Amino acid sequence: MSNINEKLDRLRNLIQDQDFLTGKGLSNEVNIRMFCYEPKDEMAVRHFTKQLEKDNSLECNLICHNLYHVFLEICEEKNIIKKIPDMEEKKGSDYLKDRILKFSTTKAFAEKMQYEPHEKGDVLLLTGVGEVYPFMRVHSLLEELQTGFDDIPIVVLYPGSFNGRSVILFNEFTPNEYYRAFNII
Structure with a gap:
């Protein structure tokens, strides 16, 4: 099935599906699913996500987090967002990246996304994986989320591939090991 719209409809x-929502058939594994797509299909996936967020007929409670927006919230809290252009110009991109990585940790992202109580039927949908690179890597974030979101399914819309052992962002970068997820389609 190569047509992105067909894959998104299937998603x-x-x-x-009740089996998905309850994690049936996962042998007590964490219910983390990867929806991988070709990076060229990013705009179709974004459009789909916007439509899905507005869909009141869903039989699940979709909790959507664009990781880039979470990143911007973290930067705003640290009062750095307006300083970024000058900092990059004066100190360089590597300095800026190192500085930002000190506070945009997996723990900071997880805390921003956490809510209580998790309800039956909740689904955590993560988008913006490519947008937030290199400040957050999804394999590291998922390790952090495994404990705080172990009672609801997590779906990652991933511009790249996942072979069951590692993720490859944009189908170009060095693979990063992550084995706790399953391909959803």
């Missing part, structure tokens, strides 16, 4: 149906 919409799967996130509402």
Whole structure:
């Protein structure tokens, strides 16, 4: 199935399925699923996500987090957002990246996304994986989320590939090991 729209329609149906919502068939593994797509399909995936967020007929409670927006919130809290252009110009991109990585940790992202109580039927949907690179890597974030979101499914919309052992962002970068997830389609 190569048509992105068909895959997205299938995803919409799967996130509402009771077996998916309860993690049935995962042998007590954490219910983390990867929806991988070709990076060229990013705009179709973004459009789908916007439509999904507005869909009141879903039989699940979709909790959407664009990782880039979470990143911007973290930067705003640290009062650095307006300083970024000058800092990069004066000190360089590497300095800026190192500085930002000190406070935009997996723990900071997880805390921004956490909410209580998690309800039956909740689905955590993560987008913006490519947008937030290199400040956050999804394999590291998922390790952090495993404990705080172990009672609800997590779906990652991933511009790249996942072979069951590692993720490859944009199908170009060095693979990063991550084995706790499953391909959703």
